[in-house]
Structure formats: structure tokens, C-alpha cells
Amino acid sequence: MTDFAISFGWNSYYTCTAPKCTNPKIQEQGVSNWKDSNIIISLFIYVAIVGIQDVLLISDEIQREAELQISIPSIQYNYFAKFNTDNLSLSLGSINFNTTGYVQVNFRGTESLINRKTGNYPKLKQLTLSKVQSQNSFYFVNDSFSSLFGRRGPSAHLRYKLESNDKIQKFINEVTVTQSWDQVGTYAMAIGFEFGYFGMQVNSETERRIIFSVWSPQSTDDPSQVLPENTVILESKGSSTVINSFGNEGSGGQSYLVYPWVAGISYQFKLEGQPAPGNFTIFSAYFKDSTKSDEYVLIASWKRPKTQAYLNGIYSFLENFKPEKGNISRKAYYNNQKAIDYQGKDVKVLSATFTYDETARKQYRLDYDGGVDINGYYLKNCGFFNKTSVQYGDVFTLNK
Structure with a gap:
């Protein structure tokens, strides 16, 4: 068994759902300067072998308590992740990757918390899949490769x-x-x-x-x-x-x-x-x-x-x-x-x-x-x- 650490800096993109957005930064360190609830951060993974995986979302800076809506439309997965300043990692539970092919994992901040709090949403560093049975279960851009070309x-x-x-x-x-x-x-x-x-x-x-x-x-x-x-x-x-x-x-x-x-x-x-x-x-x-x-x-x-x-x-x-x-x-x-x-x-x-x-x-x-x-x-x-x-x-x- 092995753990897969999927870097946001290599595998994520953002889209804006409004006429104009305050754009985040996606760099090799991950996603930062993210504070607009109209922005959706999407991370992509190719599933080669189906199965249930424990999933952990890891940040390296949390400026304030925040709630993120996390969804995987292709497998009808939805989750509200509540971050606090004392915890840089958050379990998303066990996810059943039940079909092969690409899955898109979406992250979006809730608007109400922006109005009540200050600071950016948590930086997104990596998504970890724990105790994966096979090295060939998932494909994504490994951080040993160029993030530019990936x-x-x-x-x-x-x-x-x-x-x-x-x-x-x-x-x-x-x-x-x-x-x-x-x-x-x-x-x-x-x-x-x-x-x-x-x-x-x-x-x-x-x-x-x-x-x-x-x-x-x-x-x-x-x-x-x-x-x-x-x-x-x-x-x-x-x-x-x-x-x-x-x-x-x-x-x-x-x-x-x-x-x-x-x-x-x-x-x-x-x-x-x-x-x-x-x-x-x-x-x-x-x-x-x-x-x-x-x-x-x-x-x-x-x-x-x-x-x-x-x-x-x-x-x-x-x-x-x-x-x-x-x-x-x-x-x-x-x-x-x-x-x-x-x-x-x-x-x-x-x-x-x-x-x-x-x-x-x-x-x-x-x-x-x-x-x-x-x-x-x-x-x-x-x-x-x-x-x-x-x-x-x-x-x-x-x-x-």
C-alpha cells in the first residue's frame, strides 16, 4: 500500500462563475490569495482502478476559520469542510471512486463567511489518498515533474x-x-x-x-x-x-x-x-x-x-x-x-x-x-x- 500526494500546484485550475473575479494564485506551492466565493478551484485525477479511498485535504496556512464546499460531480460526492486555525489537515472521509477516467474535485468557499470574516481561504497544498492498493490506481502530475509542462x-x-x-x-x-x-x-x-x-x-x-x-x-x-x-x-x-x-x-x-x-x-x-x-x-x-x-x-x-x-x-x-x-x-x-x-x-x-x-x-x-x-x-x-x-x-x- 502507498499514499498518493496530489499537488494543487501541478494539478489544479480555477474558473470564475461571475462576470468578474478576484483571481487566486496557483503556484508550485499550491493555491493562495483565494478569497472570492465566485472562484472554483478544480483539481483533476485520473482513476485507473476503482475503489474506496481515505482522502485528506492538506493546507500550509489558515488565516481564519472557513468552510469550503467540496464536490466531485461525476460520483455525486458533496462535503462541507470546516477549517480552523489549529488544524492544517482535514479528513474528507472515504470516497468511492466507482468509475475509471478523470474526476474533477471542486473546491469553493462559502459566501457568508467572506462577509463575516477577513483573510483568505485556506491555502490548498495537496490532496492525499491514503493506503492505495496499487501504484497504478491513479495518474496525475507528480511534483517531481515540471509544473509548467504538467x-x-x-x-x-x-x-x-x-x-x-x-x-x-x-x-x-x-x-x-x-x-x-x-x-x-x-x-x-x-x-x-x-x-x-x-x-x-x-x-x-x-x-x-x-x-x-x-x-x-x-x-x-x-x-x-x-x-x-x-x-x-x-x-x-x-x-x-x-x-x-x-x-x-x-x-x-x-x-x-x-x-x-x-x-x-x-x-x-x-x-x-x-x-x-x-x-x-x-x-x-x-x-x-x-x-x-x-x-x-x-x-x-x-x-x-x-x-x-x-x-x-x-x-x-x-x-x-x-x-x-x-x-x-x-x-x-x-x-x-x-x-x-x-x-x-x-x-x-x-x-x-x-x-x-x-x-x-x-x-x-x-x-x-x-x-x-x-x-x-x-x-x-x-x-x-x-x-x-x-x-x-x-x-x-x-x-x-
């Missing part, structure tokens, strides 16, 4: 198999983010390759981008440390393209176009890669909105040093880059892939292989999906939907 949720990928990988100079892909799955934090990456990635993002409620980045050959997360001979050089750019460097995931050159792309519309992405004199390769990204024009527009061309290559390792992915949005599902379709070699010859795209990132591989998060349906290849992630039958390495083929 709360962002798993990234899912489609890795394209071509008839030939010899000197692929151009690759074209079409991406559609479906209307009901259009969320802030989405990056629907159309064309990834050995040295960079190209796709579209939802950066905020008011801004969207078409983004193209190329990594430097120097391995560092700090762009200021990149030596001049390893710097990715801008060759050309579109008239409205913004140019930056980037770090924290390797370093390199970043280019993006602020563009109001619309969910439900299909957009075309074209990437070109070709060796250039002086031990460089030039990578150029083009974008087309067929509702506006039949012409591709240049995002940017980057010249990568110490590189003589065409396009290798071509793939797509779907990720959420906003940790606070990891509790919301997103979905995108990928269609009409086309590869062209250095002689201008079409190269068949045969299939797509499904893979995912470390968050999913270590089973911290199981809310991922991918496949093919009547609308094409698709990827879906986040939102704590129940695990599908898709497996790492599954191969999908479009009916053409």
Missing part, C-alpha cells in the same frame, strides 16, 4: 512518412482549428522539421499569430549566449512580419505575423529548405489565406549557419503553451500534405504516425488523442477528457 498538458504529434526522404525541398500542409475547439494557448504547428517549426497560434483573446522559428546550431536556452558564428541570420521577411530571437527551448530566430485567422477556416503553409554557399541552409516560410488571395505571402527566410540540408523529420503538432489553460480541450485538422524534392518532383506522403511528449509518455496526463476521420488527420489534447484507444506509434492513412 499544467500545460500533453502535446500530440503527427510524423509524416514520405515515399522518399531524399532532398525534400518543399512541404505544404493545411491546418484547420475547429470552431468549437478554438482556445487561447493553442499552437497548431503545421510544419515542423529538424531545425524549426511553422504554424499558427492563439496568443490572447485579441491576438493571433502565424509563427516561424529556426533554431541556432549552438545548444543553449539563452539567446544572449549564442556566438556570432552560430547566429541564425534573417535573409528576408514579409512587410508586416515581426522579428525576434527566442530562448528557453533552445535559441534561434523567431518571426511572426500578427494575423486574425479564423477557426473553421483552412489555411495553407509552405516551407522551403535548400543548402546555400558558405555552409548555410536557407529556410523560408510562406502562408496563404485562400479566403483573401490565391497567393502565398512570405513570413520570413532564415539562413542557418553550419548547415547543409533540405527538409528532414517533417511533422505537425498540437500544443497548449498557456499553463492556466491546460484544463480546456483543443483540436485541429491537418490536410492536403504535399512534398516536393529538389528536382521539382512530387513525393507521396504515405501516412502519419501518432506520437506525444514526455508529459504523456510518463502518464502524468492522459488527455490526448489523434487519428483520421472524414475531415482528415486530427490531433486533440488537454481538457481532461477520458483516455481514448490511440497508442503511441499508431499509423494513420488518409483515404484519397
Whole structure:
């Protein structure tokens, strides 16, 4: 038997039930600065083996006596937890986890106590499940893992198999983010390759981008440390393209176009890669909105040093880059892939292989999906939907 300590800092999110709320803080230490009764804190756990468990709610600071309403809607569990300043842990009794899949445990402060008392609700540190029979009974983001990547949720990928990988100079892909799955934090990456990635993002409620980045050959997360001979050089750019460097995931050159792309519309992405004199390769990204024009527009061309290559390792992915949005599902379709070699010859795209990132591989998060349906290849992630039958390495083929 073992105890499971489920950290709020890794596994919880908040929602507001009013037009405006005073937002709490969710950090690695847990949930703090929480005083608004319109806020619901939700902690997510995947139940793999059903059973009855003793559950303990642990705080590390209680400013005042408070009462919390705790509920698990999927199993009709409700409990009023009364905290006092002398007790940092509170038994929630024995809970019957009677179905497999994700459960959402909600915490909400009572409004009457806010009016009568001062101070925040108790800090929420962890939920402990005691004397669990099996190590495989529950899945959640363990605090030995990154809370950033855990709360962002798993990234899912489609890795394209071509008839030939010899000197692929151009690759074209079409991406559609479906209307009901259009969320802030989405990056629907159309064309990834050995040295960079190209796709579209939802950066905020008011801004969207078409983004193209190329990594430097120097391995560092700090762009200021990149030596001049390893710097990715801008060759050309579109008239409205913004140019930056980037770090924290390797370093390199970043280019993006602020563009109001619309969910439900299909957009075309074209990437070109070709060796250039002086031990460089030039990578150029083009974008087309067929509702506006039949012409591709240049995002940017980057010249990568110490590189003589065409396009290798071509793939797509779907990720959420906003940790606070990891509790919301997103979905995108990928269609009409086309590869062209250095002689201008079409190269068949045969299939797509499904893979995912470390968050999913270590089973911290199981809310991922991918496949093919009547609308094409698709990827879906986040939102704590129940695990599908898709497996790492599954191969999908479009009916053409």
C-alpha cells in the first residue's frame, strides 16, 4: 500500500462563475490569495482502478476559520469542510471512486463567511489518498515533474512518412482549428522539421499569430549566449512580419505575423529548405489565406549557419503553451500534405504516425488523442477528457 500526494500546484485550475473575479494564485506551492466565493478551484485525477479511498485535504496556512464546499460531480460526492486555525489537515472521509477516467474535485468557499470574516481561504497544498492498493490506481502530475509542462498538458504529434526522404525541398500542409475547439494557448504547428517549426497560434483573446522559428546550431536556452558564428541570420521577411530571437527551448530566430485567422477556416503553409554557399541552409516560410488571395505571402527566410540540408523529420503538432489553460480541450485538422524534392518532383506522403511528449509518455496526463476521420488527420489534447484507444506509434492513412 502507498499514499498518493496530489499537488494543487501541478494539478489544479480555477474558473470564475461571475462576470468578474478576484483571481487566486496557483503556484508550485499550491493555491493562495483565494478569497472570492465566485472562484472554483478544480483539481483533476485520473482513476485507473476503482475503489474506496481515505482522502485528506492538506493546507500550509489558515488565516481564519472557513468552510469550503467540496464536490466531485461525476460520483455525486458533496462535503462541507470546516477549517480552523489549529488544524492544517482535514479528513474528507472515504470516497468511492466507482468509475475509471478523470474526476474533477471542486473546491469553493462559502459566501457568508467572506462577509463575516477577513483573510483568505485556506491555502490548498495537496490532496492525499491514503493506503492505495496499487501504484497504478491513479495518474496525475507528480511534483517531481515540471509544473509548467504538467499544467500545460500533453502535446500530440503527427510524423509524416514520405515515399522518399531524399532532398525534400518543399512541404505544404493545411491546418484547420475547429470552431468549437478554438482556445487561447493553442499552437497548431503545421510544419515542423529538424531545425524549426511553422504554424499558427492563439496568443490572447485579441491576438493571433502565424509563427516561424529556426533554431541556432549552438545548444543553449539563452539567446544572449549564442556566438556570432552560430547566429541564425534573417535573409528576408514579409512587410508586416515581426522579428525576434527566442530562448528557453533552445535559441534561434523567431518571426511572426500578427494575423486574425479564423477557426473553421483552412489555411495553407509552405516551407522551403535548400543548402546555400558558405555552409548555410536557407529556410523560408510562406502562408496563404485562400479566403483573401490565391497567393502565398512570405513570413520570413532564415539562413542557418553550419548547415547543409533540405527538409528532414517533417511533422505537425498540437500544443497548449498557456499553463492556466491546460484544463480546456483543443483540436485541429491537418490536410492536403504535399512534398516536393529538389528536382521539382512530387513525393507521396504515405501516412502519419501518432506520437506525444514526455508529459504523456510518463502518464502524468492522459488527455490526448489523434487519428483520421472524414475531415482528415486530427490531433486533440488537454481538457481532461477520458483516455481514448490511440497508442503511441499508431499509423494513420488518409483515404484519397
